[in-house]
Amino acid sequence: MATGYSYTVTERFLRYAQVDTQSDPHSNSFPSTHKQKDLSSILAAELKAMGIEDAMMDEYGYVYATIPATISKPVPVICFCSHVDTAPDCSGTGVKPILHESYDGRDIALPDDPEQIIRVATYPYLKTHIGQPVITASGTTLLGADDKSGVAIIMDLAHYLLTHPEIKHGTIKLLFTPDEEVGQGTAKLDLSKLGASVAYTLDGGELGSFEDETFSADGVRITVQGVIAHPGYAKNKLVNALKIAGEILAALPKNEWAPEVTEKREGFVHPVGINGIAEKATIEFIVRDFDTAKLAVYENRLKQMAIAVLGQYPGATMEFEVTEQYRNMKEILDLHPHISAYAAEAYRRAGVDMIKEPIRGGTDGSRLSFMGLPCPNIFTGMQAIHSKHEWIGVRDMEKAVDVLTQLVQVWEERS
Numbered sequence: 001m002a003t004g005y006s007y008t009v010t011e012r013f014l015r016y017a018q019v020d021t022q023s024d025p026h027s028n029s030f031p032s033t034h035k036q037k038d039l040s041s042i043l044a045a046e047l048k049a050m051g052i053e054d055a056m057m058d059e060y061g062y063v064y065a066t067i068p069a070t071i072s073k074p075v076p077v078i079c080f081c082s083h084v085d086t087a088p089d090c091s092g093t094g095v096k097p098i099l100h101e102s103y104d105g106r107d108i109a110l111p112d113d114p115e116q117i118i119r120v121a122t123y124p125y126l127k128t129h130i131g132q133p134v135i136t137a138s139g140t141t142l143l144g145a146d147d148k149s150g151v152a153i154i155m156d157l158a159h160y161l162l163t164h165p166e167i168k169h170g171t172i173k174l175l176f177t178p179d180e181e182v183g184q185g186t187a188k189l190d191l192s193k194l195g196a197s198v199a200y201t202l203d204g205g206e207l208g209s210f211e212d213e214t215f216s217a218d219g220v221r222i223t224v225q226g227v228i229a230h231p232g233y234a235k236n237k238l239v240n241a242l243k244i245a246g247e248i249l250a251a252l253p254k255n256e257w258a259p260e261v262t263e264k265r266e267g268f269v270h271p272v273g274i275n276g277i278a279e280k281a282t283i284e285f286i287v288r289d290f291d292t293a294k295l296a297v298y299e300n301r302l303k304q305m306a307i308a309v310l311g312q313y314p315g316a317t318m319e320f321e322v323t324e325q326y327r328n329m330k331e332i333l334d335l336h337p338h339i340s341a342y343a344a345e346a347y348r349r350a351g352v353d354m355i356k357e358p359i360r361g362g363t364d365g366s367r368l369s370f371m372g373l374p375c376p377n378i379f380t381g382m383q384a385i386h387s388k389h390e391w392i393g394v395r396d397m398e399k400a401v402d403v404l405t406q407l408v409q410v411w412e413e414r415s
Contacts, residue, residue: 001160001401001402001405002160002164005160005164007397007398007401008155008156008159009152009153009155009156009394009397009398009400009401010099010133010152010394010397010398012151012152012155012156013097013135013145013149013151013392013397014097014099014135016039016042016144016151016152017095017135017143017144017145018095018096018097019035019039019042020035020038020092020093020095021033021035021036021038021039021084021085021086021092021144021148021178022035022085022086022087022092022093023036023085023087023088023178023179023180023182024088024182025088025182025183030060030061030178030179030184030187031060031061031178031179031184032178032182033085036061036084036085036178036179037057037061037178039084039148039151040061040063040084040176040178041057043063043084043151043155043176044056044057044063044065046155047063047065047155047158047174050158050159051162052065052067052174054066055174058193060178061084061179062175062176062188062189062190063174063175063176064173064174064175064193064194065158065173066171066172066173066174067158067161067162067172067173067174068171069169069170069172070165070166070167070168071168071170071412073415074170074415075169075170075171075411075415076170076197076198076411077171077172077173077195077196077197077198078170078171078172078173078196078198078199078407078408078411079172079173079174079175079196079198079200079375080154080157080172080173080174080175080199080200080201080202080404081154081174081175081176081177081199081200081201081364081365081375082147082148082150082153082154082175082176082177082201082202082203083150083151083176083177083179083180083181083185083203083364084147084151084178085178085179085182086142086144086146086148087142087146087181087385088181088182089142089386089387090141090142090386090387090388091140091142092141093141094140094141095137095138095141095142095144096137096138096141097135097136097137097143097144098111098135098136098137098138099134100133100134100135100136101133102131102132102133103126103129103130103131103132103133103134104130105120105126105127105130106120107119108134108136110136110137110138110139110388111138111139112138112140113138113139113140113388114139116139116140116388116389118136118384118389118391122389123383123384123389123391125383126391128207128393129393129395132393132394132395133393133394133395134392134393135391135392136389136390136391137388137390137391139388140388141388142385142386142387142388142390143391143392144390145381145382145383145385145390145391145392146181146203146382146385146386146390147180147203147380147382149380149382149392149397149400150201150203151176151202153202153380153397153400153404154174154176154202154404156397156401157405160401160405161408167405167408167409168409168412168413169408169409169412170408170411170412170415173194173195173199175194175196175199177189177364180363180364183325183362185364185367186364186367186368186371189371191371191372191373194373197373198336198339198373198374198375199365199374199375200365200375200377200378200407201363201364201365201368201375201377201378202377202378202380202400202404203363203364203365203377203378204378204379204380204382205379205380205381205383206355206379206381206383206396207352207381207393207395207396207399208347208352208353208354208355208379209355209357209379210343210344210347210354210355210376210377210378210379211356211357211358211359211376211377212329212333212339212340212356212376212377213290213328213329213330213333213358213359214328214329214330214358214361214362214363214366215267215288215289215290215326215328215358215359215361215362216288216289216291216292216295216326216327216328217286217287217288217295217324217325217326217327218286218295218299218322218323218324218325219287219322219323219325220269220284220285220286220287220299220302220320220321220322221282221283221284221285221319221320221321221323222245222248222282222283222285222302222306222318222319222320222321223280223282223318224241224244224245224248224276224280224281224282224283224310224316224317224318225241225279225280225316225317225318225319226238226239226240226241226242226244226278226279226280226281226313226315226316227239227315228278228279239313239314239315239316240278241276241277241278241281241316242277242278244281244310244313244316245274245276245281245282247309247312248283248305248306248309249271249283251305251306251308251309252269252271252305257269257298258270263360265290265358267287267288267289267290267291267294267295267298268287268288268289269286269287269288269298269301270285270286270287270288271283271284271285272284272286285302287299287302288360288361290328290330291328292327292328292331299322303320306320325362326362326366326367326370327366327370328366329365329366329369329370329374329375329376330358331369332369332370332374333374333376335374339374339376340376342407342410342411343376343378343403343407345406345410346403346406346407346409346410347403347406349406349410350399350402350403350405350406351399351402352399352402363377365377378400378403378404379396379400380392380396380397381393381396381397381400
């Protein structure tokens with residue numbers, strides 16, 4: 001970064017965090033909540049105010065913008081992407097971000113609910129921020145660092161590049177997406193409008209993390225059809241679908257195969273919803289593993305468990321549906337190793353040690369990669385996401401801005 005540059009990332013993040021953009025997995029609209037457009041429209045206006053003439057929000061809430069090249073030689077068009085929505089897991093209404101100017105190393109009790117305590121024992125990464133500013137929520141909501149920190153980082157990058165035209169770089173595209181948290185972040189994306197050949201999401205965790213591998217993911221729905229009868233006259237007639245669904249859940253292993261007992265490169269099968277009546281009941285599952293081929297193995301095992309349960313209930317039937325959700329982006333990124341190599345060089349120049357690790361989840365980058373836009377993930381600093389304990393260090397966000405600034409220059413130099 002140029003000597004004396006005043007980062008804008010913290011001020012931006014504190015403002016963006018206060019805009020309620022929570023998405024809704026049960027909505028049939030796109031975006032799933034109209035309020036996501038509140039932040040998207042702010043971002044488009046701020047980009048226009050910076051001088052980006054083509055900055056715009058489309059009808060679906062996507063924000064597209066172009067930072068023009070400062071050199072004439074051909075350079076691949078890079079896109080930086082973050083999502084504006086926050087997770088449905090925890091309230092995003094009335095977020096009050098708190099800037100703790102110099103973190104003292106102790107547990108942090110959140111003022112609006114003192115029983116909400118961010119404990120060092122639980123989040124030891126806090127120790128690396130002693131004496132530095134950190135940002136938390138107030139105790140009744142999530143913070144929204146996932147992914148408004150990424151949004152703020154990209155916006156600060158835009159500000160820096162536009163005020164420092166001496167930096168050599170090719171054409172850069174900026175993209176802000178809705179509904180990532182409900183798995184629809186790329187559903188209405190117009191890649192031709194974007195016009196990039198490679199992308200990086202800003203949606204990662206601690207300083208130095210870099211992710212070019214995600215879970216592969218499927219969804220499974222088991223629909224149990226029972227046999228209904230009047231309960232007063234149900235003997236030898238009624239077959240209760242709710243009870244069958246309960247037994248299927250009870251048949252799942254308790255010491256393996258579940259997210260609460262797996263880690264690192266272990267996959268899982270996870271029930272996420274159940275609904276129904278005595279006549280008909282539905283169980284929703286998510287199935288995850290880094291090895292795509294294992295998904296079919298897990299799904300067959302789950303199906304055999306369900307069939308075994310139904311065998312005890314003559315007259316009951318079952319539908320077993322599998323839906324592909326996303327795939328491990330490593331399958332694509334391994335075909336383009338320079339994308340990660342250029343990022344590694346940018347980390348080095350920014351004085352950041354790269355920590356490569358797989359994501360036990362997915363990002364917009366998973367889908368983008370399989371849509372033809374290879375897209376690994378860069379850190380923002382976000383911690384304890386989707387919870388009232390969510391927090392982020394200012395240092396990490398500023399370092400991410402540094403990395404992006406170096407990255408655009410590496411692409412220019414290597415082209």
